[in-house]
Amino acid sequence: MILPHAIQEVKDAARVEDVVGEFVALKRKGPRFLGLCPFHNEKTPSFNVSPQLGIYKCFGCGEAGDSITFLTKHEHLSYVEAIKWLGKRYNIDLPEEEQSAEQELEQSERESLAVVQTWAQQWSTDQLWNTEEGRNIALSYFRERGFTEATIKEFQLGYVPERGNQFAAAALAHGFKAELLDKAGWIKRRDDGTPWDFFAGRVTFPIHGLSGQVIGFGARTLKSDKKLPKYFNSPESLLYVKSRSLYGIFQAKKVIASTELCYLVEGYTDVISLHQAGITNVVASSGTSLTEDQVRLIKRYAPTVCILYDGDAAGMKASLRGIDLVLREGLNVKVVTFPEGEDPDSFAKSHSSSELTAHLTEKAQDFIVFKAGLLMADSGDDPVKKAGAIHEIVESVALVPDMVLRSLYIKQCSRLLEVNEQALLSEMNKVLRKQYRKKQGGRADHGKIPERGR
Ligand SMILES: [Zn+2]
Incomplete structure (x- = not known):
């Protein structure tokens, strides 16, 4: 818990016009600032910010509050996250109440895992762009799939070289302990303790938490050998709780909130292809079947979920039960199907953006129907x-x-x-x-x- 006096310090330091000004273009008008309201659609500004009172108020839709309210509503941060955001912005130390030894250990493990995953993402992205093997094998694979450079960079895709356990060597040399790399899912250890790269020869899809922190990875093999599992995923950890994570949520959350609609697909590449085609309010439950926590996460941003199904009826029937969960949470559920043999990824590639958008709008059916x-x-x-x-x-x-x-x-x-x-x-x-x-x-x-x- 953050101590009360630190919260007060943050509140005193936060200037509402600065905080709001990070997200909204404001113009001074007398003692106030004026801008276009970020909470409703408008052409003439009715969004007022008053530095004297430390508040904002929209005379169009009625939204009002202080810096912290603004961050919770606009950035969908929790109260504590908003305080931390402000603490960082104004360089205020936020001492926390003493934790138990167990809590401290958990927190430090979570933080260590976060450091490893961030480093591993940068390392694998570097391998993709700056090594011959990465460019020849992995980058050409992504290009074949139709991903643009901008997309590959936005989703921080990467590659792990096939031979020589190069990741393990680099990470150990960087000073990470083998045990931590193991927990993060990057290496496995033989009986004699020698490490090997779990993701060797695979392209990597980092999974981000809500704030953009890399929390885990999906890694796809580039071999056509059917005996190999197509995807390996990071194991569950203190940082990566699968039942509470959604692939793409970090990139999608703002548009999900503004469109009040969340598209749900099955795989990493479906998310990326749709995103590239201009449908950016899309997430995937990535491998696991949908959980209650994932549904609640979506509900924080939008009242409607639209599920995009691959063509085959057997698969659709198998997943009907899972959708009941979404209904129970009170979300509206819609369904879009694709022609036989097509999935969202392939459809997005073989059709123009406007055709895709038209398909998603025209073919959306109510789930019950x-x-x-x-x-x-x-x-x-x-x-x-x-x-x-x-x-x-x-x-x-x-x-x-x-x-x-x-x-x-x-x-x-x-x-x-x-x-x-x-x-x-x-x-x-x-x-x-x-x-x-x-x-x-x-x-x-x-x-x-x-x-x-x-
Ligand atoms: Zn408004």
Whole structure:
């Protein structure tokens, strides 16, 4: 915890016109500053900043607050993160309350891992651009995939040479301990202790946390040998908690917030290709199936998730359950499918940006409608299968927290499934009652301590 007197010092030092001025072009007008509001769309400035009062206020949309409010709303920082941001900006030391020995160890391990991952990202990027092997093998691979230089740089892609355990040699020579490199997932150790490069001969995709810190990596082999796993990923660590990370979130968060929409894809290259094609509000859950924490992370920025599916129906059906999680969190869920044999990556490459944008807008279907269509097509004329499908759809509808929305879905499904609305309603009420009872029974879980501060 940051000590209260340090927080006060930060608050006293922070000049609202400086802080806001980092993100908004402000013009002095008498005792105030005026600019275009960053929280709503406007052509004539109604966003006021008052240095005397230390606050900003928009007369268009009503947003108002001080420097800290501005950082939490505009940069989506937590209160503590905002204080730290200001501390850095105004060179104020932020002494923290004493931690237990265990907390200290954890924090220092997390910080050490962060240093390793940052260094490793720079090293692998350097290998990509500045070595013959990197340019010939890895850079040419990225170019073949259609990535531009700007894209490769923006996503900090890199390469680890195939032979000689060059990463281990360089990292050890730099002074990192083998144990730490092992924990960070960069090296493995043989029985006799000699290290070898886990990502050797692979291109690297750094995974960033919300603030831009590299927390882990995905590494893709460039060999066509089918026996080799296509991707290796960094292991779980104090720094890289997979269930709470989303690939691309750092690059995407601002546009997700401003468009109020988050596209969700499967892989690193889908994120990068869409980004390059101008769709920048896109993230991937990268390998793991979607978790509750990931859904909540998206929810911090936008009320709607749009899932981009690869062509095949079996894969889509397998993932339907996972989407229920998103519904339960109260997010709107939309789905876009692609033509047979295409994925978001290949589609983005074989079509122009405007065609891609048109596809994403025109083909977006509501998830419930999509699920109903998929399951009904699958059950054909078999009444037993059909009943099972209807039950599954009703279960999804029952997860939607908003009552009005639920009843609209029931109306729509009644039409789509050709089932009496009343029958669907009573089926849903049964499910709701069951859910309610489950919740009551499981209430002991609810008093849990919220996520620990970082
Ligand atoms: Zn405004």
